[in-house]
Structures are given as structure tokens and as C-alpha cells.
Amino acid sequence: MVTGAGGVGALWNRPVVAQSASAGTSFTTENIATAAVTLVFAYLLATTMSRLLSGLADRFAARRFRVMILIPIVKFLVYGGALYFVLSVLFELTQTQLVAFAGLLGAAIGLGLKDLLADVVGGVVVVLEQPFQVGDKVTLGGHYGEVVDVGVRSTTIVTPTDTLVTVPNFTLFNESVANANTSDAEMLVTVDFYVDPDADVDRATDIVTDALVTSPFVYVADDAPATVVVEDDLYYRTLQGRAYVTDLRSEVTFKTDVSERVLAAFDAEGIQSPKVPAGVDDPTE
């Protein structure tokens, strides 16, 4: 039996000798190769499954969340299974060794792995508690965007400006998470318009309402109404259109569609933008 194969590295070499002497380890070249292959296979399997599920989810469009919920679960199962397999191949842990291993693990965590472990535990919490899922629009760690991946250590979101942000999972324990759609395809979107106090607000409200409900991206139902809220200020009036989009990925497109048509209609109807005196904050800026 070959123990402590030279190619494994210093980190592995040292405990190999000690543990193999006490029996319970199987650091043969074959086992180490098996473990390595297992980890590579787990990575490929998790990546492939994730891509397949994402592709399948895209076909369902509005109902894609029912599929996407499986992605982090599959990842955790694959990586968890692989880790269990690797440990069972490399270690034959007796009770004594288990205690020793736990002690080593505790020391390692205390010395520098606590953040990593917190991230992993945070990942488990995401899977079990599901404060968000892949596909949700969330504000996490101060970043707003669509969740595109929930990993073992971190969550990846894409912001509206197409920036990929990786947020450590332990952020969940320190900060609140805002979820805009709670795993529904539909999501409430607001669009603000500012008009002069002398403008015909009733007519402006009708225009905004029509623009909301006629957008190809809108979803309207009894529990998802389209409304316009009017707020009065000294120098302007705010018309906030509120409506649900059919798919949260259409958030920006919906806002653009509604804004373009409303502003064109305002121009055609002579509905003026506010004229804010100098020294007063301009709401349109």
C-alpha cells in the first residue's frame, strides 16, 4: 500500500503519515485519484444539471420558477454526495478519529475557515428557507438584480446594467433581503411621471392608466391591478403608475414602453413637465 503519494502536496502529506499509522485512512494513489475524479465528476454533473434545468425552465417562461427551484437543491445534493463519497473513500473514521477530525475542523474554522463555513451554512439556509430562488429579483448585499445562481458559497445576481455580482451567502445572516417577486413570474413595477401643477391631472392619469394596461408586457388580474397614484407637491405633481409585468425580465422593457408612450401622449395633449424654481430639487433629475 502506498501512502502519502508525493504528488498530493504538503498539506496532505503530513497528516497522511500520522493518520495512516493509526489506521482509518486510505490515502492510496488509487483512492486519491478516485476522490479527484469524483470531485471533477460532481462539478461537471452539477454544472450540466444546472444548465439543463435552466434550459428547461426557459421553455416554461412564466412557470420557470417551478423548475429553477431545483437548481440549488440539485447542486447541494451533488456536492454533498460527492463530499460524503470522498470522505468515505479517504477516511475510515472511527469514533475517536471522528472526535479528532471534529477538533481539527473546529480549529481550522477558528483559524480562518469560519467565513467559508458561514457561506456554506448560508447556502443551506437559502435552499431550505428559500428567501429567494434562482430567477427572483432581489436586493442582496446592497445590490439589486436577478438571481442567476445560488451556489454553495455565494449567490450570483445580474444587475439591470448587466453587471454580475457575487454575494457571499453569509450576507443573509447580517442583512435583510428584499425579494420583489417571491418566485412569481409577475412583479410589480412602478413608473414615475412628473407634471406641472396646472396640467390636467385627470387627463394625465387616464393616459398613464391606458399606457400601463395596454403594454404588451403587463399582467392584470383582481389581485394584480394596474393603478395610478397621484401625489401633490408645491411645484409639481407625481403620477406613479403601478402595474405587474408578465415576466420580471421585462421590467426595464415595460418601463421604457410605458414611458415612451406616455411622454408622447403628454406632448400631444400639451401636458407640461413641472417648471421648478431655482434652488428647489427638480424631481425629474
Add this chain to the structure above:
Amino acid sequence: MPVADLRAAGFDDEVEKVGTAVAGYLDDGVGGNVAVVSEPYAGREGLLAYAQSLLDNEARWVALEPDAADGSGPALPDPIVGTDGESGEGDGSDDQGAGRAGATEDGPAAGALIVADCHYLFERRIDGFAALDAFLDRIALSDALVVTSWNRYAWSYLDAVRDVGDTFTTTVEIPPLDAAEIRTVLEHHYDERPDVVDAGGAGRVRTVVFDEARVPLPAGRSVGVPYPKPNPAWTASWSVSGVEESVEAVVFEKLRRVSNGNPGVAMAVWKESVRDGEIAPGYVKAFDTDLALDDDAAAVLWSVLAAERVGVARLSALFPERPVEAVLQNLAERGLVTVADGVVAVAPRALHLAVAALERRNMIW
């Protein structure tokens, strides 16, 4: 579709609902607003014609045109008509009743009004609901009997954004048919029936078809990997229970699945599927259900589906920022719509493919 076909198909409940509303008006002078709602090609005109026949063909019949939303269409006659036969503002010049079931040209003898294709009263744009709102206001205050017909997809949209259903005391929705009912409709409608045959190789439906997935390789290369998937056409030829039926039953079951129980679509598919006096399961072609639409195509297709037929010019005016002509060309090439004489309509055979694609995009509620 004639009411006899509707009855033959098992639409007795729907026919009775219309009959009850008309009887209440004839017997007691009780008015009311009736909405007949169906998919395109599903036969709602038959129910309107039935109501007209019960009214001795004396109700004023207005068939709205696609331009009704901007007020250039036929004026709606005032449904509130006195017993002396005095009619409202409508001049009846555009009434199509004269050509339908013998409706009179000189107006109704009582306050009954039939309005076909009310989904033309709106357009999905800012200020596109004015004609609809005016019409609903009028009939809401009316004591007359008003029987209307609506496209099912326009109706569900308008019910969500305008609560259009609140104006109608009776709503009659034409449900989908099962295979046996489709068979009854076809047997009732066509005098001559084709021979049902097992067409062998030419008509046999393959159980599995192969598609290809691209697997990425290093250096930006990729390789195509074929994989099997169930053939939708074969799937459609089986009953839900999975038990193979007789060839004839398979034909009608496949017709049901392709038409989604829509009698008009089933008739169109049947007509296309008969070859030299014969029909076989393999002759009934099913569309591939995997249809992807981009934003432009989805928006245009929804408008065509909800309007049933609409001019290219109107679509271009409705979507000034979208490449309407290019989108229509693409949709027509995929068999989803037909374009003839500048008028776009959803193709009967592709109706449910289009509906499924829009449902996946959450655009049909």
C-alpha cells in the same frame, strides 16, 4: 356554424342559455345583456343567429368591423327602442341582418339588438377604449335585449382591465369539444365522409424524432449530439389513457388534440387532411409545439389573435416602433397567420400553437 351543428356537438346548455335570455325578453319584456364568448372559429355566430331566429329576425343586427374602435365603423343603433318601433340614432345602413337569417331592413319592431364581434370596439393603445366604454355605458343603462359576441382572448383581457363582464347579465362561453363531439359535428356537417384508412408507411406516425443539442467544446468549438424526443404528432394520436383505439377513433382523437376541441379548427384541419377521399391518422398533421416568440412577434400575434382579423396598416399604426411587416412575414412563414389583401388573420390550424406560445409568455390570462 349553424345552431343545428352546435346542438349536434353537445352545446345544448349554451343554446339554452341564449334561448332563456331571449324568452325572458319576449315573454315579459325583460331586457338584459348577453355575451357570447368563444375562441376564433368556435361558432359563436351560430348562437347569435339562433337568438335572431327566436326574435323572428326582427332584432337589429350590427356586425362590427375592425375599424370600429376609432369611430369610423358603423354607428351603433340605439338599443332603447319604443314599442311603436321608433329606433335610435343608428341608420342601419351597415347592418348585415338583411343578409343573415332574413333580418328586416327597416329596423326592429322591439328593443332587441344583436352586435357581432364586439372585440373590434377596442384597440390596445392609449385612448383605445373610448368606443368600448361608450358602448358599455349605453347598454348598461338600456332596458333592451342586447346579444353580443366576443373573442375569448379579447374578452379575458377586457374583463381584467375594464371589468367588461360586469355589464353582462348572461355570459355564454363555448367550451372545447371532446373527440366524440367533434366526430358528431363533422358527421353532421359533411354529407360525404372520407374512408378512414391506416395509411401504412406514408401515414404512419413516428413515435420518436431526433433533435440535436450543441455541446460546447474548448476553443469555442461545439459538437452536435443527437437525442431522441417523443414525436408530438404521435403523442396526439393516443388517447389520454394510453390505450390504442381503432384507426377511426385515433383520427378523431388526433383532431381533438390538434384543434384543442375547437369545432371550427377541427373542420379546417379535417378539410386539409382528407386526401383523395381518404383520411388516416398520419394525414392529420400536428404542429411542433415548441414555438418561441420574441417581444415584437408576441405583441403582434396577440393583437391578431384578439382581433381575429386586422389590417396590416392598423397593426403598423398600433406598433409604430416595431417592424410589423417583417414580423408578419416571419409569422406567416411559420404558418401562424395568413395575410391576404392586406388583412391578417390567425391561421386555424395554428390557433392553439399561437395560444400556447402566448400563454407561456403569460400574455393570455
